[in-house]
Amino acid sequence: MKDAPARFSGPYIVEAENLLKKFDDLVAVNRISFRIATGECFGILGPNGAGKTTTIRMVYDFSPMNGGSLKVFGLDIARDWRQIKLRVGVCQQENSLDPDLTVLQNLEVFARYFDIPKGQSRKKAMELLDFIALRHRADASVTELSGGMMRRLVLARSLINHPDLLILDEPTTGLDPQSRHQMWAKLEELRERGISILLTTHYMEEASRLCDRLIIIDHGLILVEGKPEELIREHVGRNVIEVAGPTDELRSFIQSRQFPYEDLGHRLIIYCEDTGELYQRITRDFCKEGCLMRLATLEDVFLRLTGTELRE
Amino acid sequence: MMIERFRTRISGRFLRVWQRNLTVYGKSWKISFIPPFLEPLFYLIAFGVGLSGLVGNLSYRGSEISYVSFIAPALIGVSIMYNSFFETTYASFVRMYYQKTFDAMLATPLSLEEVITGEIVWGATKSVIAAAIMMGVVGCFGLIRFPQGLLLLPLAALGGIAFASVGMFFTGIVANIEMFNLPVFLFVTPMFLFSGTFFPLENLPPWAQKFALIFPLTHLANLARAISFGQIHLSLLWGIGYLLLFSLIFFPLAIRKMGQRLIK
Numbered sequence: 001m002k003d004a005p006a007r008f009s010g011p012y013i014v015e016a017e018n019l020l021k022k023f024d025d026l027v028a029v030n031r032i033s034f035r036i037a038t039g040e041c042f043g044i045l046g047p048n049g050a051g052k053t054t055t056i057r058m059v060y061d062f063s064p065m066n067g068g069s070l071k072v073f074g075l076d077i078a079r080d081w082r083q084i085k086l087r088v089g090v091c092q093q094e095n096s097l098d099p100d101l102t103v104l105q106n107l108e109v110f111a112r113y114f115d116i117p118k119g120q121s122r123k124k125a126m127e128l129l130d131f132i133a134l135r136h137r138a139d140a141s142v143t144e145l146s147g148g149m150m151r152r153l154v155l156a157r158s159l160i161n162h163p164d165l166l167i168l169d170e171p172t173t174g175l176d177p178q179s180r181h182q183m184w185a186k187l188e189e190l191r192e193r194g195i196s197i198l199l200t201t202h203y204m205e206e207a208s209r210l211c212d213r214l215i216i217i218d219h220g221l222i223l224v225e226g227k228p229e230e231l232i233r234e235h236v237g238r239n240v241i242e243v244a245g246p247t248d249e250l251r252s253f254i255q256s257r258q259f260p261y262e263d264l265g266h267r268l269i270i271y272c273e274d275t276g277e278l279y280q281r282i283t284r285d286f287c288k289e290g291c292l293m294r295l296a297t298l299e300d301v302f303l304r305l306t307g308t309e310l311r312e
Numbered sequence: 313m314m315i316e317r318f319r320t321r322i323s324g325r326f327l328r329v330w331q332r333n334l335t336v337y338g339k340s341w342k343i344s345f346i347p348p349f350l351e352p353l354f355y356l357i358a359f360g361v362g363l364s365g366l367v368g369n370l371s372y373r374g375s376e377i378s379y380v381s382f383i384a385p386a387l388i389g390v391s392i393m394y395n396s397f398f399e400t401t402y403a404s405f406v407r408m409y410y411q412k413t414f415d416a417m418l419a420t421p422l423s424l425e426e427v428i429t430g431e432i433v434w435g436a437t438k439s440v441i442a443a444a445i446m447m448g449v450v451g452c453f454g455l456i457r458f459p460q461g462l463l464l465l466p467l468a469a470l471g472g473i474a475f476a477s478v479g480m481f482f483t484g485i486v487a488n489i490e491m492f493n494l495p496v497f498l499f500v501t502p503m504f505l506f507s508g509t510f511f512p513l514e515n516l517p518p519w520a521q522k523f524a525l526i527f528p529l530t531h532l533a534n535l536a537r538a539i540s541f542g543q544i545h546l547s548l549l550w551g552i553g554y555l556l557l558f559s560l561i562f563f564p565l566a567i568r569k570m571g572q573r574l575i576k
Contacts, residue, residue, distance in 0.1 A: 023576075062418055063576055085421045096416035100336040109335055112328045113420035161420075 008087070008164040010074050013038045013196040014059060020067030021054050021220075028054045030220035031068060041187075041197040043207045043214035045298075047306050051220040052200035053093060056167055059198065060090050073164065086114060089163035091154050093170050097142045103153060104129070104138040107160055114161040121160070128156040132186065148179030155186060166190065168199040172206060184209060204299040216305055223305045228298050235304055236271045236296040241279055243268040244290035253286065262304060271296065271304075318567070321423040329417065329430025330437065337438075348391060348442035352449045355387050356380060360453075372512060372537075384455040385540035386509040388446045388464060389471065389533040395442040396435035396472040397500060400479035400566075401492050404431050408483065414574055424574060428567050432480055436472030443468035450540075457542035464539050471532045474555045477562035478528075484569025503529040528558050 014036040021029040029051045036042040044052045057063040058070060061081040070077045072084045098106050104125055111121030129135040132152035134145075142150065151171065158166060171187070172180040180203075187210055191197060201207055207214055208228045215225045224231055237260075243250065246268040254261050254270055259278070262269040272278050279293045337344060360380040367379040407413040417427050447464050450456055456464075482495045506516070507529035513521050524530045531551035538548055 057576070060419055062415075082421050082423075085419075088419075090419035092412075092415060092419060094412055094415070096412035098332075098336075098413055098416070099411055100339070105335065109332050110416075110420065112331060113325075113417060113422055115325075115328075115421075 007194055008038060008073050008196075010038060012036060012071075013040075013073060013165050014042075014198065015071040015074075016055075016059070016068065017070070018068035019055065019058060019065055019070060021051070021058060021063065022066045027220050029058070032215075032217065032220070032222050033068075034215055034222065034225065036196060036198060037213075039194055039196055040212045041191050041199070041210050043211035044198070044200045044217060045202065045204070045207055045214055045302060046200075046217040047202070050218045050306075052217065053169055054220075055217070056169055056198060056200055060088050060167055061085055086161065087164045089158035089161060089166045091151075091158045091166075091168045091171055093173070095150055095154070097150055097153060097157070099141070099143050102139050102141055103134060103145070106142060106153065107157055110157050111160045116161065124160060124162075125156075128159055131159075132156045146179075148175055148182065151175060151179065151183060152186070155183070159190075164196060166195050166197045168197065170200055170202070172201070172203060180206075204297060204302055208298045216302060218306045224301070231301050232296050232298060236300045237273045238296060239272050239274075239293055240296045240300055241270040241272065241282060241291065241293045243270070243282065243287055245287070247286060250282065250286040269300070269303075271300070318425055318564070321425040322429060323426065325422055326426040326429040326433065328422065329427050330434045332413075333431070333434040334437075345445065348395070348445040349449060351391065352384070352387055352446045356384065356450070356453065359383055370512065373543075380453075381455050381540075382512075382537075383510055384450045384453075385536040386507075386533040388443055388450065388468075388540075389507075389529060389536040390504055390509060391442045391446055392439040392468045392471040392532060392536075393475045393500070393503070393529055395438040396474075396476035397479040399435035399438050400431055400476045401482055401495070402489065404435075404480060405483050405486070405489050405492070407431075408574070409489070418574065424571050425567055428480060428570050432473060432476040432563065432566065435476030435479065436469050439472030439475070440465055440468045456540045460542040460544055461540055463544070464536060467532070467535055467539060470552065470555050470559070471528070474528050474532075474559045474562070477559050477566050480566035481562050481569055484566060484573050503527045507533050509533050525554075528555055531555055 012035045014034075016035070017033045018031040019029055019033070020027070020031050032055070034042075044055060046052050054063060058065045058077075059072060061077055061084065073087060075084055077084060098109065101109060107125035107128060108118075108121050111124065116124065126135065126138075129138055132155060134149060134153060134156070137145065137149070142153065145153065155171070168187075172183050175183065184206065187197065191210070197210070199210065211228060213225070213227055214231075216223045216231075224235065226234070244267055246263075250268065251263070254268070260271045262271075270278070270282075279291075283291050364379045369376050369378055370382060371377075372382060414427050418424060443464050447456060447461060451458065451461065482492065486492060486494075506520070506524055507527045508524065509529070513524055513530070516524065531554045535548055535551045538544065
C-alpha cells in the first residue's frame with residue numbers, strides 16, 4: 001500500500017456548514033457545522049436516532065442535503081460528487097458484501113466501479129487481503145465468513161480505491177471483543193499511514209481510543225465538540241464515584257455539598273475533582289458496600305449530556 | 313429538468329453494473345443456459361406433436377401455416393419478456409433489498425441513474441441471450457428463415473429494454489417481494505395468453521383485438537413472427553415504435569421510482 005498517489009493536502013478534508021436534513025416533518029440534522037482536519041480521525045457520537053448516520057450519508061453523497069453547504073477535499077459535493085466519491089472509502093453499517101461473489105471477486109468487482117484496471121486491482125486486492133489476514137480465504141464465498149471476517153472484508157473493500165477519506169458507520173457494532181480489538185488495530189494502522197477517518201460509534205471506548213476529536217450529537221444538534229480527554233475534564237472532572245442503592249441521606253448530602261451528580265434511581269453517579277476525601281466520607285457515613293471510585297470516562301460525558309432514558 | 317439531471321448523472325460507467333451481473337452470471341452460466349435451451353423443446357414437442365394434430369394448419373395473413381410455426385416465434389417473444397421482466401423484478405429486488413448491493417454501489421462513483429440503467433441493460437442482455445439460444449433450437453426445426461431471422465437479436469434487445477424497464481418500475485413501487493404476484497398475474501400472464509401468442513388475435517372479438525394492442529407482447533410476438541417468416545416490411549415500424557415508446561415511458565419512470573425508494 002505504499003504505491004500511493006499523492007494524498008490530499010489541503011487543511012480541511014471535510015467542511016460542513018449549517019448542514020440540514022429533513023425527513024417529512026422530522027428534522028434529522030439541524031443545521032450543524034463541523035470541520036475535519038486532514039489526517040485527523042474525527043468521531044460522531046450520539047444515541048440511536050441522533051442523526052449520526054444521516055450526517056455521514058450526506059458526506060458521501062448518499063443522501064442529498066436540504067440546506068447548508070458541504071465541501072469534501074475542498075470540492076462542492078453538489079457539483080463535484082463524482083470526483084469526491086472517487087477518493088472516499090465507505091464502510092456502511094449494514095453488511096453490503098456481495099453474496100453472489102467470492103471474497104476476491106468482491107474486491108475486484110468493487111475496483112471496477114472505480115475504473116481501476118484489472119491487473120492493478122488484482123495486485124491491490126491481494127495486498128488488502130494480506131492486510132486483513134484473509135488471503136487464505138480469497139476464493140471462499142463471503143457467506144462462509146464469520147462476522148468479524150466480513151467486517152474486515154468490508155474495510156478492505158473500502159480501501160480498494162486508496163481513499164484519502166475513510167468513512168465508517170459503526171465499524172465494530174455486533175463484533176466480539178477479539179474482532180473489535182483487531183479492527184481497532186487495523187484502523188490505527190491506517191491512521192498512521194495518513195488516511196483521514198470519519199467514524200460514527202456508540203462505543204465510548206472506541207471513540208476514546210481512535211478519535212483525535214469528536215462531536216456528540218443528539219436530536220440533530222451538536223452538544224459538544226473537542227478532544228476526548230478535554231471533554232472528560234471539562235464536563236465530568238477527574239473522578240467518578242458510583243454508589244449502588246443510594247439512601248436519601250446520601251442524596252441530600254450530595255445536594256448540600258453541590259456536587260454534580262446523575263441519579264439513576266438505583267444508582268448514583270457523582271462527579272468530583274478531588275481524590276479520596278469525598279469517597280472516604282461516603283463509604284464511612286453512607287454506605288459500607290457497593291460504592292466505588294474510578295477515573296472518569298467518555299461514557300460519563302456521554303450520559304451526562306444525552307441523559308439515560310432509552311432511545312427507541 | 314429531469315433530462316438535464318439525467319444527462320449530468322449518467323455516464324458509460326453503468327456498464328460496471330452490467331459487468332457485475334455478467335460476472336455473477338459467468339459463475340452459473342452452465343445452469344442458466346438450460347432453461348432457454350429446453351423450454352422451446354418442451355413447447356415444440358407438446359404443441360407440435362401433441363396439439364398440432366387437433367389444431368391442424370391455420371391461416372395467418374392469408375397463408376396456410378402449421379400450428380408449430382405459428383407459435384414458435386411467439387414463444388421467443390414470451391421468452392424475451394420473461395427473461396428481462398423477471399430479472400429486474402425478483403432478481404433486482406433481491407439485490408436491492410436483501411443483499412444491499414445497490415447501497416454498496418451508491419457509495420462508489422456510480423450514480424443511482426447508472427445503477428438502474430445497468431440493471432435494465434443487463435435484463436435486456438438476458439433476453440438477447442435467451443433469444444439467441446431459442447433461435448438456435450427453433451431454427452434447427454426449420455421454423456426460422458435466415459438470414460432475416462437474425463433480426464430477432466436486435467428485437468430481443470428492444471423488447472428486453474421495454475420489459476426490463478417496466479419490471480424495474482414495479483421494483484420501485486412494491487412493498488415486498490410477494491407483491492410481484494400482482495403484476496405477474498394481472499400484467500404478464502394475461503399477455504402470455506392473449507397477445508396473439510397461442511392463437512391469432514383475429515379469433516377474438518373486435519374490442520378485445522383492440523385492447524390487446526396495448527400489450528407490448530402483442531407487438532413483440534407479431535414482430536418475432538414476421539421476422540421468423542422472413543416477412544420484413546415497413547408496417548413493422550409501428551410495432552417497433554410502440555416498443556420504443558413503451559421504453560421511453562417506463563425507463564425514466566423506473567429511475568424516478570427507484571430514486572424515491574433508495575435515496576433517503
